Amino acid sequence: MNNNKDRIKLAHGSGGGMMADLIQDVILRYLDAPELANLDDAAELVIPHNRIAFSTDTFVVKPIFFPGGDIGSLAVSGTVNDILMKGARPLFLSLGLVLEEGFLIHDLRTILQSIKQACDYAGVKVVTGDTKVVGKGDLDGICINTSGIGSILPGVDVSGSYAKTGDSVIVSGDIGAHGIAVMVKRNGLHLKGDIKSDAKPLTGEVLPLLERYADSIHVLRDPTRGGVAATLNEIADSSGVRIYLDESAIPVNDWVKSVCELLGFDPLYLPCEGRFLVFVDSSASVEVMSFMRDTCGCHDVSVIGTVEGESSGEVLLRTISGGVRILDMPVGELLPRIC
Amino acid sequence: MNNNKDRIKLAHGSGGGMMADLIQDVILRYLDAPELANLDDAAELVIPHNRIAFSTDTFVVKPIFFPGGDIGSLAVSGTVNDILMKGARPLFLSLGLVLEEGFLIHDLRTILQSIKQACDYAGVKVVTGDTKVVGKGDLDGICINTSGIGSILPGVDVSGSYAKTGDSVIVSGDIGAHGIAVMVKRNGLHLKGDIKSDAKPLTGEVLPLLERYADSIHVLRDPTRGGVAATLNEIADSSGVRIYLDESAIPVNDWVKSVCELLGFDPLYLPCEGRFLVFVDSSASVEVMSFMRDTCGCHDVSVIGTVEGESSGEVLLRTISGGVRILDMPVGELLPRIC
Numbered sequence: 001m002n003n004n005k006d007r008i009k010l011a012h013g014s015g016g017g018m019m020a021d022l023i024q025d026v027i028l029r030y031l032d033a034p035e036l037a038n039l040d041d042a043a044e045l046v047i048p049h050n051r052i053a054f055s056t057d058t059f060v061v062k063p064i065f066f067p068g069g070d071i072g073s074l075a076v077s078g079t080v081n082d083i084l085m086k087g088a089r090p091l092f093l094s095l096g097l098v099l100e101e102g103f104l105i106h107d108l109r110t111i112l113q114s115i116k117q118a119c120d121y122a123g124v125k126v127v128t129g130d131t132k133v134v135g136k137g138d139l140d141g142i143c144i145n146t147s148g149i150g151s152i153l154p155g156v157d158v159s160g161s162y163a164k165t166g167d168s169v170i171v172s173g174d175i176g177a178h179g180i181a182v183m184v185k186r187n188g189l190h191l192k193g194d195i196k197s198d199a200k201p202l203t204g205e206v207l208p209l210l211e212r213y214a215d216s217i218h219v220l221r222d223p224t225r226g227g228v229a230a231t232l233n234e235i236a237d238s239s240g241v242r243i244y245l246d247e248s249a250i251p252v253n254d255w256v257k258s259v260c261e262l263l264g265f266d267p268l269y270l271p272c273e274g275r276f277l278v279f280v281d282s283s284a285s286v287e288v289m290s291f292m293r294d295t296c297g298c299h300d301v302s303v304i305g306t307v308e309g310e311s312s313g314e315v316l317l318r319t320i321s322g323g324v325r326i327l328d329m330p331v332g333e334l335l336p337r338i339c
Numbered sequence: 340m341n342n343n344k345d346r347i348k349l350a351h352g353s354g355g356g357m358m359a360d361l362i363q364d365v366i367l368r369y370l371d372a373p374e375l376a377n378l379d380d381a382a383e384l385v386i387p388h389n390r391i392a393f394s395t396d397t398f399v400v401k402p403i404f405f406p407g408g409d410i411g412s413l414a415v416s417g418t419v420n421d422i423l424m425k426g427a428r429p430l431f432l433s434l435g436l437v438l439e440e441g442f443l444i445h446d447l448r449t450i451l452q453s454i455k456q457a458c459d460y461a462g463v464k465v466v467t468g469d470t471k472v473v474g475k476g477d478l479d480g481i482c483i484n485t486s487g488i489g490s491i492l493p494g495v496d497v498s499g500s501y502a503k504t505g506d507s508v509i510v511s512g513d514i515g516a517h518g519i520a521v522m523v524k525r526n527g528l529h530l531k532g533d534i535k536s537d538a539k540p541l542t543g544e545v546l547p548l549l550e551r552y553a554d555s556i557h558v559l560r561d562p563t564r565g566g567v568a569a570t571l572n573e574i575a576d577s578s579g580v581r582i583y584l585d586e587s588a589i590p591v592n593d594w595v596k597s598v599c600e601l602l603g604f605d606p607l608y609l610p611c612e613g614r615f616l617v618f619v620d621s622s623a624s625v626e627v628m629s630f631m632r633d634t635c636g637c638h639d640v641s642v643i644g645t646v647e648g649e650s651s652g653e654v655l656l657r658t659i660s661g662g663v664r665i666l667d668m669p670v671g672e673l674l675p676r677i678c
Contacts, residue, residue, distance in 0.1 A: 009672070015564025015610070016669030020573075038577065040499050041421035041560065042394035044491060050389060055381035056433035056486055057469045060477075082380035094395035096435075096484045130396045134676060138399075140477040145435045147395055147486035152383060160379050221380065225354025234359075238377065271354070330355030333348070337473060 008103040013133030022131065026105065030112035031095070031119075035127035043127035045092055048151050053088035055079055056147040058096075062337040064111070064141060066185040068177075068196030069273075071144055072114035077273055078224070078339060079146040080122045080201040085220045085276065087158045087210055088150030090122060090203060095129040096145035101136045111142070122201030124148065153207075155214045162218040163239035168285035169305035170278040172205060172298040173198070174251040175228055179270030180259045182338055193255035199273035205296040206276065212295075213288055219279035222272065224339060226330050229268040229315070231277060232305075233329045237313030245305040245317045245327060268317075269330050271338050282306065347442040352472030361470065365444065369451035370434070370458075374466035382466035384431055387490050392427035394418055395486040397435075401676040403450070403480060405524040407516075407535030408612075410483055411453035416612055417563070417678060418485040419461045419540040424559045424615065426497045426549055427489030429461060429542060434468040435484035440475045450481070461540030463487065492546075494553045501557040502578035507624035508644035509617040511544060511637040512537070513590040514567055518609030519598045521677055532594035538612035544635040545615065551634075552627055558618035561611065563678060565669050568607040568654070570616060571644075572668045576652030584644040584656045584666060607656075608669050610677050621645065 011018040028037060035043040057078045064071040076093065083090040095115065099108070119125055181197035183189075202222070210217065219239075223231040228250070236243045252260075252267045260267055280288050285303055292298040315327040350357040367376060374382040396417045403410040415432065422429040434454065438447070458464055520536035522528075541561070549556065558578075562570040567589070575582045591599075591606045599606055619627050624642055631637040654666040 010675045011670070011672035013564075013675065014669055014672040015566075015569045016671070017667075018670065018672075019564075020668065038498065038500060039573070040425060042392040042425035042427065042487075042489070044425060045391050045393055047386060047389045047391055050386045052384050052386055052488075053381040054384055054431060054433060054488060055467050056435045056484065058435040058437050058471050058484055060437060060471050060473050062477075086379060086381035086383060088381070092393060094393060094486045096395045096397040096486070098397050098399060098482060128394050132397050132399050132676075133672075134399050134479065137476075138401075138479040138676075139482075140473065143437060143478075143482070145395065145397055145484035145486070147433050147435070147484070148381075149391075149393060149488065150381070159377065161377060225352075225358075227354075230354045234378070328356075329359065330353055331350070331357065332355070333350035333353040333357075333472075336349045336352065337471075337477075 006105050008099045008101060008105060008133055010101050010133050013131060026109060027112060030116045031126045033125040033127050036129060045127060051152040053083045053086035053150040053152055055082040058143055058145040059339060060143050060337050061182060061339055063185055066197055067181045069199045070111055070114050071142060072111035073118040074199050074273060074339060075144040075146045076115055076118035076122060077199045077201045079148040080124060080203060081222045083148050083150035084202050084206040085222055087156035088152040089207060090124045090148055090150040092127045092149045093124050094147045095126045097131045098139060098143045099133050100139040100141050101133060103141055118201055122203045153210050156210055158217055158220045160219055160221055160235045161238035163235050163241050163279050163307050164218055165241065165307050165309050166282050167218060167279040167307040168282045168303050169243060170289060171302055171304050172276045172292060173300040174253045175272050175275055176252060176256045176267035176270035178273040179335055179338055180256050184259060195255050197273060198275055202274060202276055205298055208296055209292060212291060216280045216284040217278060220276060222276045224271045224273060227269040227271055229327050230329055232315045236315050240310055240313060241307045242309050242311035242314045243305055244308050245315060247317055247319050249302050249304045251300040251302050269334060273339065345444050347438045347440060347444060347472055349440050349472050352470060365448060366451060369455045370465045372464040372466050375468060384466060390491040392422045392425035392489040392491055394421040397482060397484040398678060399482045399676050400521060400678055402524055405536055406520045408538045409450055409453050410481060411450035412457040413538050413612060413678060414483040414485045415454055415457035415461060416538045416540045418487040419463060419542060420561045422487050422489035423541050423545040424561055426495035427491040428546060429463045429487055429489040431466045431488045432463050433486045434465045436470045437478060437482045438472050439478040439480050440472060442480055457540055461542045492549050495549055497556055497559045499558055499560055499574045500577035502574050502580050502618045502646050503557055504646055504648050505621050506557060506618040506646040507621045507642050508582060509628060510641055510643050511615045511631060512639040513592045514611050514614055515591060515595045515606035515609035517612040518674055518677055519595050523598060534594050536612060537614055541613060541615055544637055547635055548631060551630060555619045555623040555627065556617060559615060561615045563610045563612060566608040566610055568666050569668055571654045575654050579649055579652060580646045581648050581650035581653045582644055583647050584654060586656055586658050588641050588643045590639040590641050608673060612678065
C-alpha cells in the first residue's frame with residue numbers, strides 16, 4: 001500500500017520548493033555529474049574535437065519494466081547507440097522526464113538507478129535535465145527523452161547513405177529479443193527460457209571496431225523500430241543500392257523463434273536495442289567478423305547479406321527454402337510503444 | 340469535420356512506411372536542414388569553439404495554442420533561451436515529438452510551421468529528431484522535447500552562482516504575460532486588451548549585450564516556471580547572497596495586473612518565456628540598461644533590485660507600501676502545464 005506522499009504531485013513540476021526537493025533528494029542522488037549539480041539552465045561542456053554527433057529519442061515503452069531492462073536503461077542505450085552509429089564516442093546526455101501525477105516515487109528511483117548504471121556502463125554522464133509533471137490521466141505514467149552528444153572519431157565517416165556494391169552486411173548478434181521481451185511482459189505470457197531484452201549501450205562493441213577498422217566501415221546502424229527489415233530498407237533507399245539477405249545466416253535465438261511462431265511475428269521486423277548492422281568492404285569482412293567476435297564480445301556475429309548493385313532501394317531475402325522474395329518496409333503497426 | 344485520414348495513427352510511429360511518409364510529407368516540409376534530411380540516427384555537426392552549452396526541455400503546455408504562440412514556438416524559445424542564459428550562441432536543436440493517436444495532422448502542421456518560424460527568428464536549425472505515437476488516452480495530444488547546443492561566446496562566463504554583493508538586478512521587460520495568456524485561454528476568459536504571451540527567442544536581445552558587456556555580466560537567467568520569485572531564490576541560494584527587490588520598479592503591464600487581481604495571482608510568481616534577468620556590476624548598470632533599451636529592443640527594461648551581502652540565500656521585497664517581506668519560493672502548484 002503506497003501513501004499519497006510516495007507519489008508524484010503536480011507541485012513536483014511547479015518550479016517551486018517541492019520541485020527543488022525532488023531534484024535534490026531523488027534525482028541528484030543518482031545523477032551526480034558536477035555539470036548537472038549546479039542546476040543552471042544549460043550545462044557548460046568542453047568537446048575534444050569540433051566534429052560532433054547529436055541525437056535525440058523519446059521513450060514511451062509499455063510496460064516500463066520488462067525482462068532485461070526498463071525505460072531508464074532503454075533511454076540511455078537508445079541515444080548512446082544512435083551516437084555510436086554516427087561513428088562517435090558518446091560523452092554527454094540530457095534527461096527530460098515527464099511524469100504523471102500519482103506516479104510512484106519508488107519507481108522513479110528504480111528508473112534513475114537504471115539510468116545511472118547504464119550511463120556508467122556506456123561511459124557517459126547526464127549533464128542537463130528537465131522534469132515536468134502533468135495531471136492524472138494526461139500521460140500513461142512516464143515518458144523520458146534523452147538527447148546526446150558524442151565526439152566523432154578522427155578518420156571515421158559513416159552514414160546510412162554510404163553502402164556500396166560489394167559490401168558485406170554484418171549483424172552483431174541474434175535479433176528480435178527486445179521486441180519479444182517487451183511483448184511477453186505486456187501480454188502477461190508465462191514462457192520457459194531466459195527471455196530478456198537485448199537492450200544495452202554498445203560502446204564496448206562499437207568503439208574498438210571503429211578504432212581498428214575505420215577505413216573499411218561504410219555504414220553503422222542499429223535495427224530498432226521496424227527491425228532489420230526497416231533498417232535495411234532505409235539504407236538501401238538512402239544509398240540507392242540492392243541488398244541481398246541470406247535468411248539462413250540470420251541469428252535468432254530459440255525462444256525468440258518460439259514466441260514468433262506462437263504470436264505470428266517475423267524476427268526481421270522485431271526491434272533490437274543492443275545489436276548493430278555493419279556494412280564493410282567484402283575483402284575485410286572475415287577479419288572484421290573475427291575481431292567483433294574475439295575482441296568486441298559479439299558472440300553471435302554473422303555475415304547476413306551483401307550489396308549487389310545499384311537500384312532504387314530494394315532488399316531481397318533468399319529464404320531458407322531457397323526462394324527469393326522482396327523484404328518490404330513494414331506498413332502497419334505491429335508493436336506500438338516498444339521503445 | 341475531420342476524416343480519419345487527417346489524424347495521427349499508431350502506424351505513424353512504427354518505423355515503417357507510414358512513418359517514413361509522415362516524416363517526408365509533413366515534418367521535412369517545414370524543417371529542411373540538410374543534417375536532418377539524411378535521416379541518420381544522429382546529426383553530424385561542426386562546432387566553432389570547443390566550449391559549448393547543452394540544454395533540454397520538454398513542453399506540455401495546455402492549451403497547445405494560446406494568444407501569442409503555441410507549443411511549437413514555445414519549445415523553440417524555451418531551449419534557445421536556456422542556451423543564451425549560459426552565455427552561448429544557440430546553433431542546433433533536436434526535436435522529439437510524442438503524439439497521441441488521433442491527433443490532427445493539420446494541428447501538427449501548424450505547430451511545425453511555428454517551430455520553423457521561431458527557429459528562423461532565433462538563428463537555429465533543427466538537425467535531428469524523433470517521433471513517437473502512443474495510443475488514444477495515453478497522452479493529452481502532444482508533448483515536445485527540444486534539446487539544444489550553443490557555442491559559448493569567448494570571454495563570457497555566467498552562472499546562477501556568480502551573483503556578487505553590489506550587483507544590480509535588471510529585468511529585460513514586463514513580467515508575467517506568458518502565464519496570464521495561457522491561463523486566460525485555458526479558462527476561456529474573455530477579456531479586453533491585447534493579451535498575449537511574451538514567449539520568443541531572445542537571441543536578438545542577449546547576444547549584443549553579451550558581446551558588448553561580457554566583463555560586467557555575472558548572471559543571466561530567464562524567469563520561467565515559478566517566475567521571478569523562484570528564479571531569484573535559486574540565484575540567491577546558489578550564490579549565497581541576499582537580494583533586495585524593489586516592488587515599485589518591477590514592470591507589469593496593465594492587463595496582467597488586472598487579471599492577477601481578478602484571479603488572485605502575484606505577477607512575481609508568473610512564468611515569462613521572453614524575458615531575462617541580468618546581474619551586473621552596479622557601476623555598469625545605467626549604461627547596460629540604456630544599451631538594452633536602445634540597442635537590444637528591451638523597451639521596458641528596469642533595474643529591479645540589488646545584491647546586498649552574503650546570506651544563506653534570501654530574497655527580500657520592499658513593497659510599494661514601504662514594508663519589507665521575504666519573497667519565498669513557491670510551495671504548491673499554481674500553474675500546472677504552463678510550459
